[in-house]
Amino acid sequence: MLRGKKIVLGITGGIAAYKAAALCSGLVKQGADVHVIMTESASKFITELTLQTLSRNPVHIDTFDERNPEVVTHIHLADLADLVLIAPATANTISKMTLGLADDMLSSMLLATTAPIMVAPAMNVHMYQHPAIIQNMNTLVNRGVLMIEPGEGMLACGYVGKGRLEEPETIIRVVNDFFAAQQQREAMRQLLAGRKVTVTAGGTIERIDPVRYITNDSSGKMGIAVARAAHAMGAEVRLIAGSIQVPLPEGIDTVQVQSAQDMYEAVLGEWNHTDIMVQTAAVADYRPKTVHATKMKKKDDDLVLELEKTVDILESLGQRKQHQFLIGFAAETNNVDEYAMDKVKRKNCDLLVANDVTKAGAGFGTDTNKVQIYDAGGLVEDLPLMSKDEVAFQLLQIAAGRLNGVSAS
Template identity: 65%
Template sequence: MNSLQGKTIILGVTGGIAAYKAAALTSKLAQKGAEVHVIMTSSAKQFITELTFQSLSKQRVYSDTFQERDPASISHIDLAGSADLVLIAPATANIIGKMAHGLADDMLSTTLLATTAPVMVAPAMNVHMYQHPAVISNMNTLAARGVQFIEPGEGLLACGYVGKGRLEEPETIVRVVEDFFARQAVNEKGPLAGKKVIVTAGGTVERIDPVRYISNDSSGKMGFAIARAARAMGAEVTLIAARTDEAPPQDPEISLIRVESAQSMLEAVTSRWDDCDILIKAAAVADYRPMHSADSKIKKSGDTMTLELVKTTDILETLGKMKDSQFLVGFAAETGNAEFYAKDKLVRKNLDLIVANDVSSEGAGFGTDTNIVSIYDAGGLVLDLPLSSKDEVARRLLSLAAERISGVAL
């Protein structure tokens, strides 16, 4: 099956010597049945002509935002709305910077702001430019928003330097685009369609008396993001939530179970364990609880108060021992040595994946909308994610889980 047949691809060509490769790329995409609409920047036209792309794509080429040939439509809006994919190849440091900061001063950058289609970027530039902190920061920003990158190759560059920065070959870019649409076709129902996913969220509450308790700073945001992502991927989702700082996802397709204590969460999870495909324990469960919980409010008396605490049952360890075919994912929220503690926890509790994050890092702590995580399996580091939204972390984590249980790369 040809995954490109009938697809509309906006190909953005920016100003670099690698623009000549975009001609071959246009030809190969068109030969595969794609409808290719080329948008050139003014700098790109210094290297290659509009006529070249028009001849290869059999479509009008765009370069001027204000050159409106059809009074009934606005070109950049029509292009943005019709795209199945926007591909920038070659992508200069300049266009990457514009995308990261939302600038729109030409036909291509304006179309990029207007589109809701997936965006794929194939950078090409001098090796030192590619390694510049500003460029790296801009690429990280775009990656966090879901922009996909086709990494440049290494070798002799046009500037004479040798290193990373050469535009990937057109044949390889076409394969990446084909794989993208093939995955999209498979995932129309969702990569987790038919799977039952349990997600735990929030911080458990261990009662001292009816008005006081022991808890932690977990807000529930990470667990809620995972539940949303799992549902978006087609799973049947059960969300088991303890105390949280915000309302859970308002999705009738997500089954919500409210619990309070570590014991009640354990019971809720284990009662559904046998009928589960994936369990992701994002909740922060208390390690200890008061040995005795008073039936009425404890009155203030004396200058000190002593609480005797006892260990709660370790939910992850319990599930790890019970595990049959289920895929089990844990979290390790640490304030130092996150990698060491995460790997140790992964082995001790028989997990399939563990998500480690240092909650003392800015943007990665409890209550934030972002996170910085490293994901490990028994073989070591699987994925290192820089500062990203919790929704993006959830999507990437669940994609990994889906790949592992299906054996198919997503």
Template identity: 70%
Template sequence: MLNGKKIVLGVTGGIAAYKAATLCSRLVQKGADVHVIMTNSAKQFITELTLQTLTRNVVYSDTFDEREPSVVSHIHLADMADLVLVAPATANVIAKMAHGMADDMLSTTLLATTAPVMIAPAMNVHMYDHPAVQHNMCLLTERGTMMIEPGEGQLACGYVGKGRLEEPETIVDVVERFFEQQESGKRERNEQLSLLSGKKVVVTAGGTIERIDPVRYITNDSSGKMGFAIAAAARDLGADVTLVMGNTQVQPPANVHVIPVKSAQDMYDAVAGQWDDADIVVKAAAVADYRPKEVYTEKIKKKGDTLSLELVKNIDILETLGKQKSHQFLIGFAAETNSMEMYAREKLERKNCDLIVANDVTQAGVGFGTDTNAVHIYDREGLVEELQVVAKEEVARRLLSIAAERIAGRN
């Protein structure tokens, strides 16, 4: 797994620096291309020549000692790295990393790299437990720096406790697992990218607008975020995506075909125009059930204490599509405030959906305008999957993965 991986190893000034020799040796034996950067303090414990001999690469320690005129060394190392590993990582270098200091070769390279960074702290137990050190490590962890926890035992200073550099063999195992997970993630992403390849997905999003007069209309609180997340996820899974977009509060995702609409009838007409060629249709829009019977051409003037509007029923887009369904996989949404499962499953049957996504919009972090959602996904047999409060993007990915599996099963 490490064969050909370029690892920049930072060695800092603690007694555990002597273990860097074994660490270099183990990494090289596994096939890694190791490039060492030493701090001046590290050179008090182990020589550059030792690590150069073990890695068969130049060892760097001075930012201004440019040995290759064609490159700037710290930028070249930062760019080439598949992983930057700092072992041992002293309290000093951890503080530098946390606060963005760049006063030597290692700290400058760490600021310049976009590669994953992993550190293995090593220091006195009281230094390790100090609130400043713990705070700095928390900052780094929040930014994505990976930590290899120090071991417990007899320390060089005579204390017994946590702070000993983890053994080189264990560090190598952690590095190998990291690259294994990275490769596994790449394979999964590649598989995901083709999950809906060649499929046409139609998504509706947002609310509809039903005009009363030129300045007033009936609508709802739908932001369009859930529908937009589904459209973006379908695009990322390789589908040809058409987004039928009503009234929304956010910008639609890029690289999808957008059809803007206003009313329920406009939305139905747009979806009907895409229906025959569609493989998956996701009705995430909040469509007005009723519209004013009469739409006034001029602004209604205020008269008296009350105003009556007569409303008539709109076309039920989901039910109409369900009756017309042949090969299409149809997904509906049910935003409920009570008896969620009963209403959702009744809606699925009545409207001939393949899946229905139900949520309780009275729950915190769920429903209109939020970036998160909590849903129950049902088919005719009952509950397929329950997702607790998660990002709408995650709901979208899971929903489309289920749809893709069902379509593959049909075929």
């Protein structure tokens, strides 16, 4: 995984800097092109010559020591990196990263790079547990910085506890795993590249009057998971969201609607230029026949609310289907196989995802789901309980395979 990867190795000033020699050597042996930046303090623990010999590249310490007039070194290193690895990372360096300080070569490069950053902390156990350091590390993680937890054991200061730099072999394994996962993500991004995917999510709201309405328990989590998965797989995604209980996903084009009719009209607006339509929304089957313009007043006798059918969006799309790949969802409480097979045929779906919402972990509002995926021929896949994100990826991989002429699930 490391062959040809350009890794900028940042070494900061703690006693664990001596382990950076083994780390640098191990990365190079696995084919990485390693460029070392040391802080001035790090050079007190391990020499520039050692790292230069092991990396076979110049080692950089001073921001103003510009050896190549054709480039600005810290910008050049920031741009070439496939990964920036800080090992060891002292409490001081972690705090500087959090504040965005740039007072040396390493911190300047860190502000300039757009490459992934991986940090391996090493410090005294009490420093590692200090609230300021904990907050700083959490801030970095929230920004997308990857943390390699320190190990536990005897520290150079004499204490025993957490804070020891993780062993070089473990760090190298983590780096390998990172690039393997990155390669997998890149492959995943190609599955729906160039495809247009439309996803509906959440419940609908059918008004009785300005302050009352009919709705259902749908949270929108499953639909949002499908939208995120399609986006990660390279598709152009349009999310049509009804009533949802979770934040809308960032970076995905979203249209918000309220009623079943609103959702139907929004879906029809996307239909002709959609490759995959995924109907996860829990659309109301009925709506009040009369919507009152003002709040209905309470009366002494019973109230009879007359309902009329809404349009069956999935069935309507099935009747209109031409080139589109249509996926429906069905939340059931019993006879799941029977009802699913009836719906997939009657509504002309390419795939139908059914679940028993009475099962633990599979109902509305949960972060997990347990589903069965059907086509007109019967059961395609019976997925175990898993996160809704995982369900979404499994479902879209099946759809992508069929769109690309692969019939196997």
